Amino acid sequence: MALTPEQQAEIEAARAEPRPTLRAVAPGMEAQLHIAHPILDHGLIRVVDYMGDDGAICQAARVSYGRGTKAVSDDRGLIRYLMRHWHSTPFEMCEVKFHVKLPIFVARQWIRHRTANVNEYSARYSVLDREFYIPAPEQLAAQSRTNNQGRGQLLEGAEAQRVLDILREDATRAYDHYEDMLTPDPEAGKQGLARELARMNLPANVYTQWYWKVDLHNLFHFLRLRADHHAQYEIRIYAEKMAEIVKDWVPLAYEAFADYRLGAASLSAQARAVLKRRLAGETVTEETSGMSKGEWREFVEEWG
């Protein structure tokens, strides 16, 4: 991503003038504000605004539990307790707004998370820029043979080159035609196609952008699904950057999230029973586990 000089100037202007506020301020997030992090070849993510900090989570929890929270007096312990016991509402008290530039096929996955506020660039009103996502060679992978939704080995040599050429040429031609259809030329008797129609010629790797605002609880839910290794690389790379930003913003909440969600494991009733039998010294096999073949395979991947 190359910011235009105009955009760069806007960011610098926004960062140049701190103003006094009586609100909670998160120093780690102030350091992030407005700065554009490049993602993929033309994408970006940056924090535009935020509300709350670790203290705001505790403040809300203490309203709920009133005098009953005296026992858990330190913030870190309280936040870990809330996360461990799925008390999600205090995390909803923090809010963040991102500006994101991303390919349309990524935007289509992202928007499935419904509990967020979105303003997207409208290709009915305006003309999209000539920017497409072309994967880097180290992301150009074959279909996985074992995983219906995953990637296998990298493409190499002529195949890789051919794929990159196709993606580049088709996107370029599509955009040339998009521009051509849009452009009126009275002398040639051309009125110019409506923008809301012309856009249909553009491929799913064209970049769009939006403002995306979400509370911390729902952001954690997004990150759990999208910063996961099962997620498609092209959305995961955004999620990973957001995770870093969240760590700067609410370090205690992020640590609890990492321990109780990202790094956690979920055991089915059967898996739980098998582990207890193993801890008691028993050897459990697929046959005696009560699990199906697929369940056992996933269990053994984790627990040996």
Add this chain to the structure above:
Amino acid sequence: MALTPEQQAEIEAARAEPRPTLRAVAPGMEAQLHIAHPILDHGLIRVVDYMGDDGAICQAARVSYGRGTKAVSDDRGLIRYLMRHWHSTPFEMCEVKFHVKLPIFVARQWIRHRTANVNEYSARYSVLDREFYIPAPEQLAAQSRTNNQGRGQLLEGAEAQRVLDILREDATRAYDHYEDMLTPDPEAGKQGLARELARMNLPANVYTQWYWKVDLHNLFHFLRLRADHHAQYEIRIYAEKMAEIVKDWVPLAYEAFADYRLGAASLSAQARAVLKRRLAGETVTEETSGMSKGEWREFVEEWG
């Protein structure tokens, strides 16, 4: 849209065997169930399931108002009262599930309505069909000169032909390349690109499909925005068919919706005051209206 013989057989099978139920049954909706209505060139919409009827709206309202509803004893009057006074919760007691096949650029507008449940065909797991939306000649319009988000005159002659050729050829080529990139060919040293990557080459007029489930209140909200003449034709045509279906399903609620939303007008405080002055015989001009130029223009369009 041409249904495959397999799909047609499924629909006939689903309609062949009525089964007894103790639930509320809406006869007009039973007549609609499963039947595929063609929309655009390859799209469709059909009702897959539904819950509730006009009676269910009244039943819920009567729980809320208890003995207090005796005064409004007939269903039609009660439903109109609820609609008129924005009592939306009784309308949420009805639910409907559609199967929709639609171009991706339409799906991207549609999904912005967040209060619905969606399962979309996944191009990570599966290969999309070779089907694209190509506008009919009577939809091939130029950009409006007065409305940033609208269409103007129809394109004609050479320009129209050229646009249609571009859309068809670019879509065909993009799909040929999509298929080619996907297809492994061990002899030629081709592994085949991952589906989640190959899809990025497809244009926004390729068709996708989904199950979309929504309650009646939120469906009315969707219809108010999308069956409106400001909506883009390619989504409005779906909304209009849905409106017809809803009319068969809950005729009393639909009539109230038509009178109090679709056919209704909203007056700003200024417009309200101007109308009262006019009714009292005064001649009001833009200057004395308290409205801005744009507000006055929109007011005059409606009220002369």
Add this chain to the structure above:
Amino acid sequence: MALTPEQQAEIEAARAEPRPTLRAVAPGMEAQLHIAHPILDHGLIRVVDYMGDDGAICQAARVSYGRGTKAVSDDRGLIRYLMRHWHSTPFEMCEVKFHVKLPIFVARQWIRHRTANVNEYSARYSVLDREFYIPAPEQLAAQSRTNNQGRGQLLEGAEAQRVLDILREDATRAYDHYEDMLTPDPEAGKQGLARELARMNLPANVYTQWYWKVDLHNLFHFLRLRADHHAQYEIRIYAEKMAEIVKDWVPLAYEAFADYRLGAASLSAQARAVLKRRLAGETVTEETSGMSKGEWREFVEEWG
């Protein structure tokens, strides 16, 4: 409401130390932050945090409309345009968090607005305070004879006195018993009832408190319903104070809301047609209006 000295000290501490931020700052809202506004006899409302300002609404709208918004260059015009055309998403880009102390029967109405984040004081964890809402004499009204959900004339004399005595005495007794049931007394063989059970003895006018966080679009929706004269006085008085606060926070958005929602009128298809006939000089009667009796009565109340 009397704040405890401890609470007063907290508020003063929170207001004493402005800190620098790079976020959007709304001066009118900074002046409001943390300050407790007394509502009813023991209630309060105060702003605990906020995100965004009028500029944030425009910033988001300009992302959506891209270059297409050049035409509407000033913020006031753009915000009015958005409000007039029900473009709600830019208003969702602002967020506010309130601390509210309110009687339980008010809280039960309030919580029906689902698109907000809430942390309420928990009477499972903690003991509720001895504070009850007792209406002021000028709010002690009889049941309306014409409106099932409204108030009529004020109660007077002996009846008023008797009602106030009942409310005070029953609340006092209920709280005395609550405390008594809760209190262990080992010498008397009393263990003390669980808090989660004892609370069931408290009446609906006991005060609770919560943090309530909502975006501006949904707050406007709340205010439209609850600052309306049909709303019960005991919730309307909170809504009216919130409306004043919002006016300080986002003056342009509030003005548009006042003009296009609060002060606006909605015309059914029938009412619209009748007004047009009247403007054309026709005299329209109930019989020729196409309206039901109730619809006509409501129409005449507004339009004579």
Add this chain to the structure above:
Amino acid sequence: MALTPEQQAEIEAARAEPRPTLRAVAPGMEAQLHIAHPILDHGLIRVVDYMGDDGAICQAARVSYGRGTKAVSDDRGLIRYLMRHWHSTPFEMCEVKFHVKLPIFVARQWIRHRTANVNEYSARYSVLDREFYIPAPEQLAAQSRTNNQGRGQLLEGAEAQRVLDILREDATRAYDHYEDMLTPDPEAGKQGLARELARMNLPANVYTQWYWKVDLHNLFHFLRLRADHHAQYEIRIYAEKMAEIVKDWVPLAYEAFADYRLGAASLSAQARAVLKRRLAGETVTEETSGMSKGEWREFVEEWG
């Protein structure tokens, strides 16, 4: 709960006339429809309507995964896969509507689940019935000394009797006064207090009722929190009955829910590491576990 003869007759009428439908029918749910299950002393829960069955979950999943689902061909395996991998959207394709009668303090917990549709009996419009929840002796427990939100030993003897007397007498007196304040008596110069005011005298154990409609995914979320042993008995008893009903409705989905949610265990990153060390033969202590005191205590409760 005693149904009135009128209510009983309505239920019998609703069950008397099966009608033909072309929708999915769940036989186990048809057997449940309309039947009122008594809960607590005057409460009830009953299914009023439903949409979908186990097959509807699979149908939606197969739309999402298209041809990619051929591998998982049987419904049970597919549903377990969806549940195991948190693919929640197919479960949202089923919907259920309950009629519930419940004490207000239970309703206040219940309503915190926001993703549902609700129509509650309105005490502004109508007069509440003279029905209060009085705990059975085996539920009359002392405050737990170790758990801020739990119950300890049962109350006995004089204390138990005294508590029951207080609850009964205060509720009776409050209701007598409610009725008295409401009742106009022109001869005595009494107008009768507005219903919206009089209700504030009623305690939190008075019964209310509502229609509550929710999709299966969100119902499972509700059941996970409210059928849990940490939940207060008075809401858990409703959740347990709902769980039985769901088991009759969608037996495959319920089985997966029981195995992967209700009976499952969640391991933090630390707990996961400790279990692996134990399985490898190491003895791990609190000191070497990386856990806090509270975390270790909860871990040992489960894993010894």
